[in-house]
Every structure is written in C-alpha cells, then in structure tokens.
Amino acid sequence: MKPLLKLWSLYARVSARFPAIRSIVPFIPVVVLWAVVAESGMFPRAFFPGPLEVVQSFGTLVYKGILPDYLEDSIVRLAVGTAAGMALGIPLGVLVGLNQRAHALLWPVLLFFQAIGDIAWLPILLIWFGFSLTTMTFVIVYTVLFPVVLNTALGVRSVPLELHRAARSLGASRARTVWEVMLPGALPNIMTGLRNGLGYGWRALIAAEIIVGTSGIGFLMFDARRAGSVVEILLGMIVLGLLWYMVDAWVLAPIERATGQRWGLVTR
Amino acid sequence: MKRLLLRNLSKTYFDPYAGAHVTAVQDVSLEVGQGEFVSIVGPSGCGKTTILNMIAGFIPASGGEILLDGRAVDGPGPERGVVFQSFALFPWKTVLDNVAFGPKIRGLPKAECEKIAREYLALAGLAHAAGRYPNELSGGMQQRVGVVRALANQPDVLLMDEPFASVDAQTRMTLQEELTRIWQERRPTIIFITHDVGEAVFLANRVVVLSKGRILKEIAVPLPRPRAWDLLTEDAAFKALCAQVLQLVRSA
Numbered sequence: 001m002k003p004l005l006k007l008w009s010l011y012a013r014v015s016a017r018f019p020a021i022r023s024i025v026p027f028i029p030v031v032v033l034w035a036v037v038a039e040s041g042m043f044p045r046a047f048f049p050g051p052l053e054v055v056q057s058f059g060t061l062v063y064k065g066i067l068p069d070y071l072e073d074s075i076v077r078l079a080v081g082t083a084a085g086m087a088l089g090i091p092l093g094v095l096v097g098l099n100q101r102a103h104a105l106l107w108p109v110l111l112f113f114q115a116i117g118d119i120a121w122l123p124i125l126l127i128w129f130g131f132s133l134t135t136m137t138f139v140i141v142y143t144v145l146f147p148v149v150l151n152t153a154l155g156v157r158s159v160p161l162e163l164h165r166a167a168r169s170l171g172a173s174r175a176r177t178v179w180e181v182m183l184p185g186a187l188p189n190i191m192t193g194l195r196n197g198l199g200y201g202w203r204a205l206i207a208a209e210i211i212v213g214t215s216g217i218g219f220l221m222f223d224a225r226r227a228g229s230v231v232e233i234l235l236g237m238i239v240l241g242l243l244w245y246m247v248d249a250w251v252l253a254p255i256e257r258a259t260g261q262r263w264g265l266v267t268r
Numbered sequence: 269m270k271r272l273l274l275r276n277l278s279k280t281y282f283d284p285y286a287g288a289h290v291t292a293v294q295d296v297s298l299e300v301g302q303g304e305f306v307s308i309v310g311p312s313g314c315g316k317t318t319i320l321n322m323i324a325g326f327i328p329a330s331g332g333e334i335l336l337d338g339r340a341v342d343g344p345g346p347e348r349g350v351v352f353q354s355f356a357l358f359p360w361k362t363v364l365d366n367v368a369f370g371p372k373i374r375g376l377p378k379a380e381c382e383k384i385a386r387e388y389l390a391l392a393g394l395a396h397a398a399g400r401y402p403n404e405l406s407g408g409m410q411q412r413v414g415v416v417r418a419l420a421n422q423p424d425v426l427l428m429d430e431p432f433a434s435v436d437a438q439t440r441m442t443l444q445e446e447l448t449r450i451w452q453e454r455r456p457t458i459i460f461i462t463h464d465v466g467e468a469v470f471l472a473n474r475v476v477v478l479s480k481g482r483i484l485k486e487i488a489v490p491l492p493r494p495r496a497w498d499l500l501t502e503d504a505a506f507k508a509l510c511a512q513v514l515q516l517v518r519s520a
Contacts, residue, residue: 162356165326170421171346171373180369184360263359264403 023249049231054238057231066220071239074216077133078205081140082198089145089197090190093152094182103153110149118143118204122211136208143204144197148190155189156182188260195252202244217243270424272300272323272457276332278481279318292318294481295332300425303455307468310478311517316461319478320429323459324350336424346370349423353430355410357402363389363413364398370421388420389413391450408439415447425457432467441497444470448495465514469506470495477516484516 015021031051037043038050061067095102096110118139125135159182167177183190209218217236224232260266279293293315300306308316321327323334325344334341336348344350349370357366368385376384389395392412402410411431418426432440448471451458462468468475469489477484491506500506 160354160356162352162354163358165324165344166350166352166356166358167369168326168344169324169346169348169350170370170417172369176373181358184358187360259360263401265359 023245046228047230049234053231054235057229057235061232061235067235067239070216070220071243074205074209074218075243077136077216078140078198078201081137081205082144082194082201084137085141085144085197085201086148086194088141089148089193090152090183092145093149093190093193094156094178094186096149097153097156097186098178098182110146114146114150118200119207122208126212131212131214135212136205139204139208140201144201147196147200148193151189151193151196152186155186155193158189159185184259185265188256188266191252191256191260198247198252199244202240206240270302270337270457272298272425272459273335274298274319274323274332275335277319277322277329277334278331279315279322279327280330292481293322296478296481296483297332298476298483298486300457300459302424302457304474305451305458305460305472306474306476307460307462307472308476308478309462309465309468309513309517310484312463314478315481316463316478317429318481320350320427320459320461323425324348324427346374346421347424349418349421349426351411351414351418351426351428351431353433355402355407355414357410357413357417359402361401362398363394363400363402363405366402366413367417367420369417374421384420388416391419391453392416392446406439407435408443411435411443412446415450419450419454419456423456425459428458428460430461430463433462433464440467445496447471448493452493465510465517469509469513470497470500475509475513477513479517487513487516 011021011025015025035051038045038048042048058067092106096106097103121139121142122135125138129135129138163181163185164177167181168174172180205216206218206221209216210222213219213222217239221233221236224230224236256266275297277293277296277298278291280289280291282288283290296315296319298306308319310316318327322329323341325341325348341348358369361369364382364385367388368381371381371384372378386395386398389398392415394409394412394416397405397409397413402413405413411434414431415428432443435443444467450456451471458471460468460471469491472489475487475489477487487509489509491500491503491509
C-alpha cells in the first residue's frame with residue numbers, strides 16, 4: 001500500500017500546483033482502455049475507431065468550419081432557452097414557494113406538465129411550428145423550466161423563519177424581504193435547479209436536433225449515422241461531454257463557490 | 269417619554285394534536301419605561317418567548333393590547349429591534365452589510381449607512397471583522413453582530429430572546445458584561461428573555477418572573493453599575509436576589 005500512497009501524495013501535490021491536471025488525469029485510463037480495445041482488433045475498425053481517428057476527424061471538421069458552426073448553433077440555442085427558462089422559472093418558483101394559494105392552484109398543474117416529457121411535445125410542436133427554431137427553443141425552455149421552478153420553490157421555503165423576521169423587524173417591507181432574504185437564501189437551491197435544468201436541457205437539445213435537425217451537434221451525429229461515419233458519432237459524443245464539463249467548471253462551479261459555499265449555506 | 273405597555277395580554281393556540289386550545293400567555297400586564305432594562309425569566313414553556321414574539325409583532329395577540337408610545341403594535345417594525353437566539357444574521361451579507369441593513373432600509377445614503385455601521389461595530393469591538401461573512405465568525409462574535417445590528421437601527425425598544433443561550437459559558441459572561449456596558453453608554457430600552465436566573469439578575473434593573481403564562485412577581489434589582497462578574501459572584505445582595513428569584517422560578 002505504501003508506494004500507492006506515495007504516488008497519491010505526489011499527485012495531490014502536483015495537482016495542487018497545476019489544477020488543470022485534475023481534469024485530465026482521471027480520463028487517461030478511459031482513453032487508454034479505449035485505445036487498447038480499438039487496437040486489439042476485437043471489433044472491425046469502421047465500427048470501433050480509436051482515439052487517433054477521432055482526433056483526426058476533429059481536425060478535419062474544425063478545418064472545414066462545420067464543427068465550430070454547429071457547436072455555436074447548439075450553444076446559442078441552449079443559452080437562449082436556459083435564460084428564458086430561468087426568467088420564467090425563478091419568479092414562478094418564488095410565487096409558488098411564498099404563496100399558499102398560488103401553491104395550491106399551480107402545483108398540480110406543474111406536476112402534470114412536468115410528467116409530459118420534453119420529447120413528448122415534439123410531435124405536436126412539429127405540426128404547429130414545423131422544423132424550426134421555435135420548436136427547439138420551446139423544448140429547451142420547457143425542460144429547463146420545471147427543475148428551476150421546483151427547486152426555487154423549495155429554496156424559498158427552506159429559508160429560516162428567523163431571517164425573514166429579522167429583516168421585517170429591521171424595517172423591511174414584505175416585498176423587500178423577497179429581494180433581500182428569499183432570493184439570496186434560495187440561491188443554492190436555484191443553482192441546483194439551474195444545474196439540473198441545464199443538464200436536462202442539453203439532452204433535450206440534442207434529441208431535438210436529431211429530430212428537427214438542420215444544424216447543431218445532435219444533427220452532426222445523426223447525419224454521421226446516415227453517412228455511416230462512426231468516427232464522427234464518437235466525436236459528437238465526446239464534444240457533448242467536454243462541453244458539459246466546461247459549463248460546470250467555468251460557469252456553475254465558480255458561481256457556487258462565490259455564493260452558497262462562501263456564505264456557509266452549502267458545505268464544500 | 270416612550271414607554272412600552274402590555275395590557276391584559278394573552279395568547280391561546282389551537283393544538284391540532286391535542287385537539288384543544290392551549291393557553292401560552294394569560295392576562296399579562298407590564299410597563300417598561302424608556303431606558304429601562306427588564307429581564308423576563310422563567311422555565312421553558314412559561315410563555316416568555318411568546319410574549320416577546322407578540323411585542324415584536326411576529327405573532328398576533330389573542331387578547332389584550334400592546335402599546336408602544338401610545339400606539340398599538342400591529343406587525344413587526346423597526347422601532348422594535350430583535351436579537352435572536354439563533355443570531356439570524358444574513359449569511360450572504362458581510363458583517364458590515366448586516367449592521368448597515370436597518371439604515372439602508374430606512375433609505376439613508378450608502379456612505380451614511382456605512383458610517384453608522386462602522387460606529388456600532390466599533391462599539392462592540394468588531395471593527396476588524398467588518399468585511400467578513402457571518403459563517404467565518406465564532407458564535408460569540410456572531411451574536412455581537414446580532415446585538416449591534418439591532419442597535420444600529422436605533423429602536424425604541426430592544427427585544428432579546430435568550431440571545432446568549434447558544435454560546436459557551438465564558439463567552440456568555442463576556443457578552444453579558446459588554447451588554448451592561450453598552451446599555452450604560454447608550455441607554456436603550458431592553459426586554460431580555462432568559463431562563464438563566466443569574467443572567468436575569470446580573471443584567472436587569474427589574475426581573476419579571478413568569479410561570480405558566482402569568483407574571484408571578486416583579487423584583488427590582490438595585491445593584492450598582494458597572495456590573496462585572498468578578499465583583500458580583502461573591503456579592504451578598506446579588507446572591508440574595510438570585511436565591512429569591514430562583515425560589516420563585518422553582519416553585520412554579
């Protein structure tokens with residue numbers, strides 16, 4: 001056990017100096033395994049290409065400008081859909097969380113529509129809006145909306161009563177406490193909602209792109225299937241994973257570090 | 269003169285489990301003059317926190333009335349500051365912003381709010397902690413911020429609900445001494461809820477003993493100030509008063 005422990009402490013020290021290592025090293029075994037299986041010739045190369053072929057195809061698609069274009073399309077769709085979903089979801093969540101009557105009236109409806117999954121809307125959306133941006137945006141907004149609403153409502157309800165009372169006895173009006181107490185208190189939960197919403201939204205987007213398909217990463221993958229290019233399908237899958245990893249590392253995690261974790265509302 | 273008047277105050281709850289009405293506070297009448305320091309002491313369940321919550325306006329009274337400066341209390345308001353047992357600091361605001369919250373709500377300009385907050389932080393020896401977040405402070409320091417936040421809003425009356433019950437014994441003694449010092453300097457009107465007889469006597473000019481929702485007795489505390497635990501622990505008058513209050517509390 002001793003040498004393993006030493007190795008681990010070396011890793012801990014080096015990765016403390018170069019944090020980027022922490023996001024690379026865990027993937028080394030995965031890539032190695034993939035390469036070994038591909039090289040072993042267990043499967044025909046065309047069905048199971050190795051890492052190098054995928055990197056090559058990445059280079060080609062970037063060079064042709066297809067990948068950057070499609071990536072941009074997918075990201076813009078996701079960003080617009082998420083922003084709209086939050087703009088609707090947070091106020092709705094606050095309303096449902098604060099107001100008993102709103103909760104009684106809206107909750108059953110929310111649960112009902114939550115159950116009709118995003119993809120289940122596609123058939124009727126295609127009839128209404130055709131293979132259009134509207135259809136895709138609708139699906140993403142729909143997907144992002146529910147986790148944000150439900151988590152915001154939960155967050156608002158879990159703010160300690162004392163904090164509300166403290167604000168009121170310092171002179172804050174009811175409306176003011178929504179802004180000063182309820183929203184910041186609910187922020188860790190809102191972040192959870194956003195995290196779930198983005199995750200679901202990302203999946204919904206790929207599904208929508210596969211079906212609606214004019215551009216985007218989902219379209220790229222489905223188009224590659226038609227052409228029988230397993231390399232490009234794999235590339236699409238890897239891009240999806242990487243992109244999520246980046247959204248987490250560069251957007252979500254920093255926000256969480258600066259808010260809930262800093263305030264001691266969430267343990268690190 | 270601004271005074272707080274409780275007249276035949278009562279509170280009954282409906283207990284859904286027992287299926288019956290429970291009386292928490294019954295026919296309590298009390299007068300607190302400006303600049304007075306009154307402790308309300310009693311065992312848990314005697315209704316002391318319920319009284320405080322009614323004065324604060326957090327819960328409505330079932331009967332009787334609460335008058336501050338002649339006006340009936342209806343809901344929470346900045347003229348009645350509250351210090352909570354759980355501190356209730358805003359975790360997302362720095363110490364400075366917590367203390368500046370009251371003045372900010374009053375609509376004072378930003379620089380003015382900060383000036384007031386810094387002045388009051390200095391009063392509790394917290395100037396160095398202004399930029400920190402509450403979760404980075406010890407319990408004792410958090411409650412100093414809680415007291416100062418309420419004071420910085422210059423309330424007519426300061427309501428303190430077992431504020432030192434959740435800090436360690438040594439810190440508690442320090443906080444008690446600091447509170448008596450601040451009271452002497454600023455003379456806020458204070459109603460202090462506690463179950464600790466020694467604390468009640470040490471702090472107040474008057475101790476109100478509460479039992480089963482009724483006032484059992486009011487006892488004046490004519491001990492000299494400034495008060496310090498070193499001086500009072502062995503003081504005969506202090507010990508006699510504590511014994512008297514303790515007997516009342518235990519007889520309840």
